[in-house]
Amino acid sequence: MMTSDFESAPSSGAASKASPSGPSLKARAVALLSRREYSQLELSRKLAPYAKDEQELLEVLASLTEQGWQSDARFVQGILHRKSPRQGTALIIQSLRQQGVPSELVEEARDQLRQTEMIRATQVWEKRFAREGIPTDRQAYARQARFLAARGFSSDVINRLLRQSDLD
Numbered sequence: 001m002m003t004s005d006f007e008s009a010p011s012s013g014a015a016s017k018a019s020p021s022g023p024s025l026k027a028r029a030v031a032l033l034s035r036r037e038y039s040q041l042e043l044s045r046k047l048a049p050y051a052k053d054e055q056e057l058l059e060v061l062a063s064l065t066e067q068g069w070q071s072d073a074r075f076v077q078g079i080l081h082r083k084s085p086r087q088g089t090a091l092i093i094q095s096l097r098q099q100g101v102p103s104e105l106v107e108e109a110r111d112q113l114r115q116t117e118m119i120r121a122t123q124v125w126e127k128r129f130a131r132e133g134i135p136t137d138r139q140a141y142a143r144q145a146r147f148l149a150a151r152g153f154s155s156d157v158i159n160r161l162l163r164q165s166d167l168d
Helices: 002-008 010-022 025-035 038-049 054-066 070-081 089-098 102-127 138-150 155-163
Strands: none
Touching: 025 038, 025 054, 038 054, 070 089, 070 102, 089 102, 102 138, 102 155, 138 155
8 A cells, every 4th residue: 555655756856755754775675684683675675665666666676785795604603503403303494494595505515404404313312312312212202303303404413413323
């Protein structure tokens, strides 16, 4: 509704109403980016309601990327840093895809996460199940496997972890 009211307003009235109603599109973007990193898709979704048209939005996003304010690579590294100690590769990769991260960055992140998945799964398992130890019956095995699977760890890693006799 707001965009149709804005488009139907006369051009002289629209210009005078634009500045009192709030900051410019770039100022809004910089304010968002000063709080945390956003993927380009996520940022475009947040800014779309405030843009006059798609062209303005694309120009602002390109400008922010050129000036280093927005970086999908930096966004990915932030996600990896925050989520990797608690989550498996599958869950993190799914999150990156939902945020609209380019596929080449997703593949790089997947390769990076796979190298440490067993270590991360072991740390998550130890935090939750160290007192119980390696499961001795099917019920305990299933419970621990579900716990790790829900956090995005692969079935191969889960099986190797739960079948080993000694966690160093």
